[in-house]
Amino acid sequence: MGKPAVILLSGGLDSATALAIAGRDGFDLYAMSFRYGQRHAHELECAKKLADAVNVKRHIIVDINLATFGHSALTDQSIEVPRNRAVADMSGDIPVTYVPARNTIFLSFALAWAETLGSTDIFIGVNALDYSGYPDCRPEYIAAFTQMANLATRAGVEGKQKLTIHTPLIQLTKAQIIRRGLELKVDYALTSTCYDPDETGAACGQCDACQLRLKGFAENNLKDPAPYRS
């Protein structure tokens, strides 16, 4: 039996890869997903399949309603998901798909679960290179969360082993992430990246997330195995 680790698993390409890396590193896998008011539940179906595929010890889906707060194209139907933006334009301003404090909320729940599991390891598939527009994907944010977390819990007070937040993808390009995942046999056909898939789960191919993903596969001279609508 390995050490337990909590892995934030959205069902997307990045978190599927982070899950595979945690498995390769010998951790017992505890995967955590969120039903948070996102536009579509398709990514949660993907998360379930991905968790099954690697035999996690447990997969939980936590219900929280971030749509209460709105202010993001991912949780507010009245804000449109941007389409066909050039990849070069994506790294400036914070995009409308940013969900306020989402990673902070997700990591807080992961921290709670880790504490009850006696785990000191959390994996999150954040990426600062290909999507620098999100404030809560930056290395300095992760470092600050770790410092806070080590003061927040029993382990922190009792001077036990410190928490590590593993961000194995943070400095990789999308193409590098895909290469890493394929070495670890991640089935990317099971992952969902699109901000606005149709009811069958087929991706749009035009939102920022689809474009970055397609570029990553193209740079590896590969065809993305996930379904796209034509």
Add this chain to the structure above:
Amino acid sequence: MGKPAVILLSGGLDSATALAIAGRDGFDLYAMSFRYGQRHAHELECAKKLADAVNVKRHIIVDINLATFGHSALTDQSIEVPRNRAVADMSGDIPVTYVPARNTIFLSFALAWAETLGSTDIFIGVNALDYSGYPDCRPEYIAAFTQMANLATRAGVEGKQKLTIHTPLIQLTKAQIIRRGLELKVDYALTSTCYDPDETGAACGQCDACQLRLKGFAENNLKDPAPYRS
């Protein structure tokens, strides 16, 4: 119209006082409570009445299920709430009523709401003096959370005004908190402190929280106006 502030409102004595202080300071009040799998919903009834009593702009109750994780007497029915411990014994180890990462989760949601409201002020009624057993009530924890929060959000990235987490009670004794609240006309009959009230909301008078509260009123030579079971 004042500046908006988010106030974490449990329905207890401390958060009721923090709410009154935020009102005195001229903020527009946005109160936030949680249905988190606690043993009893009575404190949420109290939170509603307290919010009404000070004319908050909005009061929301967020549903999250921390009972999924268990490991606390407050969310796990199989763990007993300690009774009749001497107050002097309460400040050593972390008690079984500690809920893993609870304040981190609560503050993360407050951060999300604050960001969507354009608010840079969050109030939390934590107290480090009379209850030093909880890791996430300490000043160093609050400071670390603030630092993290300022890296987590749009405002942090864009260099706008920084977040302040107000902890007006952190260095007060329970007796001082009560005195402060009475000056601000807090109706403590509307607050619920007990870890294990009966179905009418009457407090047990024996758990750690009741004992600290009763001691606070006694030190002010006052009778607690909240109902106790006999």
